[in-house]
Amino acid sequence: xxxxxxxxxxxxxxxxxxxxxxxxxxxxxxxxxxxxxxxxxxxxxxxxxxxxxxxxxxxxxxxxxxxxxxxxxxxxxxxxxxxxxxxxxxxxxxxxxxxxxxxxxxxxxxxxxxxxxxxxxxxxxxxxxxxxxxxxxxxxxxxxxxxxxxxxxxxxxxxxxxxxxxxxxxxxxxxxxxxxxxxxxxxxxxxxxxxxxxxxxxxxxxxxxxxxxxxxxxxxxxxxxxxxxxxxxx
Numbered sequence: 001x002x003x004x005x006x007x008x009x010x011x012x013x014x015x016x017x018x019x020x021x022x023x024x025x026x027x028x029x030x031x032x033x034x035x036x037x038x039x040x041x042x043x044x045x046x047x048x049x050x051x052x053x054x055x056x057x058x059x060x061x062x063x064x065x066x067x068x069x070x071x072x073x074x075x076x077x078x079x080x081x082x083x084x085x086x087x088x089x090x091x092x093x094x095x096x097x098x099x100x101x102x103x104x105x106x107x108x109x110x111x112x113x114x115x116x117x118x119x120x121x122x123x124x125x126x127x128x129x130x131x132x133x134x135x136x137x138x139x140x141x142x143x144x145x146x147x148x149x150x151x152x153x154x155x156x157x158x159x160x161x162x163x164x165x166x167x168x169x170x171x172x173x174x175x176x177x178x179x180x181x182x183x184x185x186x187x188x189x190x191x192x193x194x195x196x197x198x199x200x201x202x203x204x205x206x207x208x209x210x211x212x213x214x215x216x217x218x219x220x221x222x223x224x225x226x227x228x229x230x231x232x233x234x
Contacts, residue, residue, distance in 0.1 A: 040110070040181060041117045050106060054227070057102030058220050061213045065097050096211045097201075103223045104215025107189035110227075114182050127179055134168035134183045138191025139199065142222075146196045148203045154196050154212070154219065161192040161222040162229040169233050180233040188226025192219055 042050065099105060115131070118124040141164050146156035165188030173180035197214040215223060 040114050040178070040185070042113075050110065054102040054106050054224060057106055058100060058216065058224075060101040061098035061211060061216055062101065062105075063096050063098045063211075066094055067097060068094050098211055098213045098216070100213045100216030100220060102215070103213075103220035104193060107193070107215070107223055107227070111186045111190055114186060118182070127182060130172040130174075130179060130183050131186045134165065134172055134187030135191040135194065137168055138164045138187045139195035142192050142195030143199045146200065146219075148200060154200045154203070156192070156196045156219055156222055158221040158225060161195075162188050162225040164188075165191065165226050166229045166233070169230065173233075177233070181230050184233050185227060185230035188229060189223050192222050192226065196222070 115128065118127045121127065138161055142156050142161050145160050146154055149155045165184045168187045169180040169184030172183050193215055196219040
């Protein structure tokens with residue numbers, strides 16, 4: 001039976017995220033991440049709800065469709081990418097394509113909110129162009145550094161997307177704090193989704209994973225960290 005509720009990260013990384021969340025809660029009230037998301041138009045209630053929603057939602061995958069592969073798979077216990085070890089679940093010739101709530105649905109919602117909020121600015125087209133360029137750069141880098149891991153799906157180095165988004169936010173912002181945060185967040189989240197998952201959809205059927213989750217598995221942590229990186233630009 002296919003499970004749609006499972007952790008998209010390793011136990012070690014999950015413990016790290018929990019520790020990071022505990023550390024980030026006081027930062028919310030000190031104004032670090034609160035400052036970042038408040039610059040994007042969110043109040044403190046929404047800020048807390050979004051962070052909790054991303055962490056809890058990382059365990060929830062919404063199934064969309066199924067793809068089937070006739071490929072024969074050799075059972076392995078672990079997969080590796082850039083010295084990062086992934087535990088491989090059981091193989092399956094039928095893969096359910098799903099979207100992860102915490103790593104896809106919520107980040108897309110936040111990104112759309114940012115873009116809609118920019119309509120009230122003097123030059124929304126300029127912001128959109130910078131976000132588009134940043135997203136394209138991150139997507140290209142992530143696509144080149146990600147790969148399908150048999151039995152798991154698509155995985156990427158979790159530090160590459162947020163660091164790339166950080167550089168894009170600094171270089172493309174033109175000195176404007178809101179633009180820096182917006183470019184870093186959108187390029188880091190949407191760019192990762194496109195580069196790691198969307199551009200690799202053709203490879204998912206041959207990965208042998210029971211569930212291939214857009215925004216989950218080996219990409220959630222990169223998307224989560226992209227939001228944190230954006231906070232440091234506020």
